[in-house]
Amino acid sequence: MKGRTVHTATASGSGPAPRPERAAGQLFEQFRTGLYRYLLRRLRSADNAEDLAQEVYLRLLRAADLEQVRCPQAYVYRIAANVLYEFRLRERSARVLFDSTAMSEAMQQLTDDSAQPEKAYEDSARSDRFERLIAQLAPMQRAVLQLATQHQLAHAQIAEKLGISISTVRNHLYKAIDHCRHRCREES
Numbered sequence: 001m002k003g004r005t006v007h008t009a010t011a012s013g014s015g016p017a018p019r020p021e022r023a024a025g026q027l028f029e030q031f032r033t034g035l036y037r038y039l040l041r042r043l044r045s046a047d048n049a050e051d052l053a054q055e056v057y058l059r060l061l062r063a064a065d066l067e068q069v070r071c072p073q074a075y076v077y078r079i080a081a082n083v084l085y086e087f088r089l090r091e092r093s094a095r096v097l098f099d100s101t102a103m104s105e106a107m108q109q110l111t112d113d114s115a116q117p118e119k120a121y122e123d124s125a126r127s128d129r130f131e132r133l134i135a136q137l138a139p140m141q142r143a144v145l146q147l148a149t150q151h152q153l154a155h156a157q158i159a160e161k162l163g164i165s166i167s168t169v170r171n172h173l174y175k176a177i178d179h180c181r182h183r184c185r186e187e188s
Helices: 019-043 046-062 072-093 100-109 115-136 139-149 155-162 166-187
Strands: none
Touching: 019 046, 019 072, 046 072, 115 139, 115 166, 139 155, 139 166, 155 166
């Protein structure tokens, strides 16, 4: 993640890290890339995504007993969702200052392309529609589609993670994509 590193060694620097720190570090490293992408997609700011990923790591360090976690990936992403939620709450409650000089300068730098706001709206609407379509899928289809698209796992990895065969992964993926295509055509 852009030059930032997570240190899991003890403060003294000698000997192995205590078990909870090592478990937190291993868990974080295992899901680091996907977690960063998850946060980046929702924040659209690399700096904020990195900061929140670090907060997830800190919360993992504070967790009581990571060995008892049955589904580590879900646990890490739940922490990330909570961190993201808290970040957005802080953003909403932060004061917004209006600087007319900065606004004037920004307006001068903008091009006179009136389609830009419309494109942004269409992109947002398309993203919202896709999320609604995914929510309509059967749970296993949704899980397979998300693992394939959001986490970019291969079919064999998905099969192993979900405890199903590769052909079943392909079948669920095909049905999920077919459902989305069909619903998109209906809505258009």
